[in-house]
Structures are given as C-alpha cells and as structure tokens.
Amino acid sequence: MARYIGPVCRICRREGLKLFLKGDRCYTEKCGIERRAYAPGQHGQGHRKRSDYGIQLREKQKVRRMYGLLEKQFRRNYVMADRMKGVTGENLLRILETRLDNVVFRLGFAVNRSEARQLVRHNLITLNGHKANIPSMAVKVGDVVDLKPRARKHIRSVSALESVDRRGLPQWLELDRKNFRGTMTALPEREDVTMPIEEHLIVELYSK
Helix, strand or coil, rough: CCCCCCCCCHHHHHCCCCCCCCCHHHHHCCCCCHHHHCCCCCCCCCCCCHHHHHHHHHHHHHHHHHCCCCHHHHHHHHHHHHCCCCCCCHHHHHHHHEEEEHHHHCCCCCCHHHHHHHHHEEEEEEECCCEECCCECCCCCCCCEECHHHEEEEEEHHHHHHHHHHHHHCEEEEEECCCEEECCCCCCCCCHHHCCCHHHHHHHHHCC
C-alpha cells in the first residue's frame, strides 16, 4: 500500500497549520511551521488566489493528512458518513475520531497518530480484552482499550502518556493512567474536535 515517507513538517507547512504530526516536537521552536511559516517549494512564499474548488480540496487534504489516511480510505469514510442519519460532515468527523488508532492517540498511548497506528499493527493494543491489530476498527461506547504489559515498560509509552496533560483528554474518553487503560464513555460531538476544520467544504467537494 502506498504511504508517505517524506518529511511530515512539509505537510504542515503546505496546509498552513500545525497538524501535530511529530508529537511533542510540534510544541517547540523546532517545529517546521514555526521556523518557516510558508508553503514549501520554490513558489511557497508567493501569494496565489485560490478557486472555490482549491479551497475545498485543501480542506479535504488537511483533514485526510491529519488522520493519516489515503484517499481511498478517506472517501470510503465519507460515503459511510453520507449514508448515516444526521449531518454528513459531523458524521465524518465522528467516524474519524472513533477509529482505533485515533483513540489510542487521544488516550496518550502514543505521541502521534502514526505511532498509534504502529502500536495497533504490532499487536500491542487490546480492545475489550481481545486482539485488535486493525487501525481502522471502530471503537464503540463502553469499549475498553488497553496497552499490553510488554509495551508499558517502554520509556516512549510513559512519555507519551505524560503528553496528555499538554493536549488534553477528550471528554468522551476516560483514562486509567496506572493501568494504561482507556474507556470510551460517549460518542464524540462536533465541539470535541478542537482543530480548525470546516467539514462542510469536504461535503461540498465530494457532492460535486
């Protein structure tokens, strides 16, 4: 499967927003967008007028890259959201937020979603006490997510858990720090997504 293996700070600069793809580094002065707050490339510092389509495309790319999905995966989630009852844009964000890899990141078991996806792939996460190695698995209300004992000893896991204080734990999750265990207590609401996302632009783009 194709995946991006280039510098992730370049992605943040392209979108003009911190996507927190490198974890704690994004909070320091070493952050790429702090040092060079303009788009990458030869013409990055120029000013170009964007069309309505261009604005919609950039919003879609921003959210897709934020959650680390390929286009086919992202489009599949949109189709699923469109078939659900309610507002399509909010449904899409709820689907993205309740992915297993995102829940692992939100709980503080990993410093970013990429690392959370790796934990899931390496069988270091259990869902309701059972094996869970598919990052796109949907976590439901009442589900319990655990970090396996062999992963709890890593310094990386401990430091990642401490980063929750900086990011903040979402209200729809409950964390047991001592046992490296998290519980999903409710479905995430639109106001729980604090990143500046205009989901209606994504809906407009895919509705064409």
